[in-house]
Amino acid sequence: MCDLTQKYNVPGPRYTSYPTVPYWDLDSFSGKQWKSSVLKTFQEDPKEGISIYIHLPFCENMCTFCGCHKRITKRHEVERPYINAVLKEWELYCDLLGTRPLIKELHLGGGTPTFFSPENLKILIEGILRSGKVAETYDFSFEGHPNNTTKAHLQTLYDVGFRKVSFGVQDYNLTVQRAINRIQPFENVKNVTEWAREIGYTSVGHDIIYGLPFQDCANVEETLIKTKAIKPDRIAFYSYAHVPWLKGNGQRGYKDSDLPSSVVKKAQYEMGKRMLTEFGYKDVGMDHFALPTDNLYKALVQGTLHRNFMGYTPYKTNLMIGLGASSISDSWYGFAQNVKNVEEYENLVSQGVIPIFRGHILNLEDQIVRKHILDIMCQFETTWTNEEEQEVDFSSILENLSELEADGLVETTSNSIKVTEKGRPFVRNISMAFDLKLHRKKPNTRIFSMTV
Ligand SMILES: C=Cc1c2[nH]c(c1C)Cc1[nH]c(c(CCC(=O)O)c1C)Cc1[nH]c(c(C)c1CCC(=O)O)Cc1[nH]c(c(C)c1C=C)C2
Ligand SMILES: C[C@H]1O[C@@H](n2cnc3c(N)ncnc32)[C@H](O)[C@@H]1O
Ligand code: SF4
Numbered sequence: 001m002c003d004l005t006q007k008y009n010v011p012g013p014r015y016t017s018y019p020t021v022p023y024w025d026l027d028s029f030s031g032k033q034w035k036s037s038v039l040k041t042f043q044e045d046p047k048e049g050i051s052i053y054i055h056l057p058f059c060e061n062m063c064t065f066c067g068c069h070k071r072i073t074k075r076h077e078v079e080r081p082y083i084n085a086v087l088k089e090w091e092l093y094c095d096l097l098g099t100r101p102l103i104k105e106l107h108l109g110g111g112t113p114t115f116f117s118p119e120n121l122k123i124l125i126e127g128i129l130r131s132g133k134v135a136e137t138y139d140f141s142f143e144g145h146p147n148n149t150t151k152a153h154l155q156t157l158y159d160v161g162f163r164k165v166s167f168g169v170q171d172y173n174l175t176v177q178r179a180i181n182r183i184q185p186f187e188n189v190k191n192v193t194e195w196a197r198e199i200g201y202t203s204v205g206h207d208i209i210y211g212l213p214f215q216d217c218a219n220v221e222e223t224l225i226k227t228k229a230i231k232p233d234r235i236a237f238y239s240y241a242h243v244p245w246l247k248g249n250g251q252r253g254y255k256d257s258d259l260p261s262s263v264v265k266k267a268q269y270e271m272g273k274r275m276l277t278e279f280g281y282k283d284v285g286m287d288h289f290a291l292p293t294d295n296l297y298k299a300l301v302q303g304t305l306h307r308n309f310m311g312y313t314p315y316k317t318n319l320m321i322g323l324g325a326s327s328i329s330d331s332w333y334g335f336a337q338n339v340k341n342v343e344e345y346e347n348l349v350s351q352g353v354i355p356i357f358r359g360h361i362l363n364l365e366d367q368i369v370r371k372h373i374l375d376i377m378c379q380f381e382t383t384w385t386n387e388e389e390q391e392v393d394f395s396s397i398l399e400n401l402s403e404l405e406a407d408g409l410v411e412t413t414s415n416s417i418k419v420t421e422k423g424r425p426f427v428r429n430i431s432m433a434f435d436l437k438l439h440r441k442k443p444n445t446r447i448f449s450m451t452v
Contacts, residue, residue, distance in 0.1 A: 024360035049104030055324030166205035211240030241449035400433035
């Protein structure tokens with residue numbers, strides 16, 4: 001296993017989208033095209049419903065491992081103007097759609113959604129729901145910080161329809177916590193998990209990371225043993241993505257040599273996977289484990305699992321609107337990203353402008369490749385048709401896969417591939433074989449994190 005780990009430990013995308021952001025064709029994108037692609041998808045099937053992602057970018061403290069877009073502040077006066085801007089942006093989209101959309105999925109991410117007071121979160125959600133209708137089956141979720149999530153946060157969001165929450169845990173070891181500037185006692189995680197259950201949340205998730213600075217196998221083991229004691233319904237078991245070159249993400253305070261080697265990292269993953277399986281969790285797909293009772297695992301079994309910018313989700317909608325600074329929207333025919341700076345975001349919205357600054361419209365080849373990458377990520381297999389072969393160079397994809405096949409990670413036929421059990425930890429590498437844009441133009445600077 002070690003040899004394969006070293007062989008396949010290369011920089012690679014996480015495929016929350018295809019094409020990945022660095023490969024968007026910015027020149028042929030315009031706001032006008034974006035709006036018409038949103039409208040086209042919405043009108044194709046208004047009953048399908050839409051997903052909404054809301055980015056809430058503030059945190060009180062900077063965790064130095066974090067790769068998310070956030071702004072560190074203790075000034076809570078920022079809450080109201082930000083929420084007003086998000087509601088205004090939502091109004092701009094509702095005007096474009098011309099009718100109250102059906103909302104199937106709503107996710108609050110960050111940053112730290114629980115930086116905001118329960119009252120302000122209530123204003124936000126009620127404002128969103130006023131211009132939309134909630135679908136019969138719906139999924140509302142948020143990311144909570146165990147250090148500042150209160151019973152009032154959990155109750156308030158429950159009352160407006162939230163049933164799913166995930167908490168950032170990362171690691172329980174104090175040395176690791178000091179290195180990532182995130183002191184977070186087990187008690188805090190236990191409390192918020194228990195409160196969520198008492199209130200009636202049906203899915204509580206914990207995010208755990210391996211590959212953190214100063215973290216060895218024993219730390220991951222200890223973290224998972226503690227986790228077992230409170231048995232969250234879902235566990236995101238992430239590989240630490242070291243991308244200090246991304247502007248403003250704050251990854252600092254430790255040296256590259258403080259990070260576990262790729263061999264240790266792989267051992268942490270293997271051990272974690274073994275332990276989680278013993279504890280009764282199912283491997284759902286890249287990074288995700290769930291109890292068999294959780295709807296993410298049920299979606300995997302039923303073949304309805306989907307992946308978008310929020311990660312894995314049990315529901316697929318073709319239209320996903322991302323609100324807030326830095327959010328990415330997906331209209332199925334295109335992607336668009338909002339400006340990242342909070343002031344610029346608020347200014348543009350107040351002028352009545354949908355605040356996107358870049359995007360990509362998918363051509364036919366992109367659409368076909370995206371479908372197969374999604375199938376690999378969500379179903380671990382995919383099959384293509386003769387018609388698709390007219391548009392996409394599958395022979396070069398098969399060629400890209402030949403080495404992965406020789407290593408026993410995939411099984412291929414002339415028009416299909418299946419990821420083997422041994423190949424599962426390498427889904428990023430397998431997806432890369434389909435990424436024709438990456439093969440045509442290899443990045444000449446560092447962009448992606450390592451795949452292991
Ligand atoms: C809560 C924070 C977020 C996490 N993922 C996203 C957010 C807002 C969404 C997201 N993740 C990436 C992109 C860029 C689009 C793309 O390249 O497909 C978006 C919009 C990719 C990404 N995520 C992380 C990194 C370092 C990158 C870019 C480069 C790469 O692909 O390696 C780090 C990271 N962020 C989150 C997780 C769980 C994670 C690493 C495991 C959460
Ligand atoms: C939303 C979740 O994203 C994860 N997360 C944030 N930044 C990184 C990173 N650089 N590497 C891996 N996981 C990360 C954390 O586990 C957080 O809780
Ligand atoms: S991990 Fe969460 S709390 Fe920490 S900086 Fe990132 S978004 Fe903020």
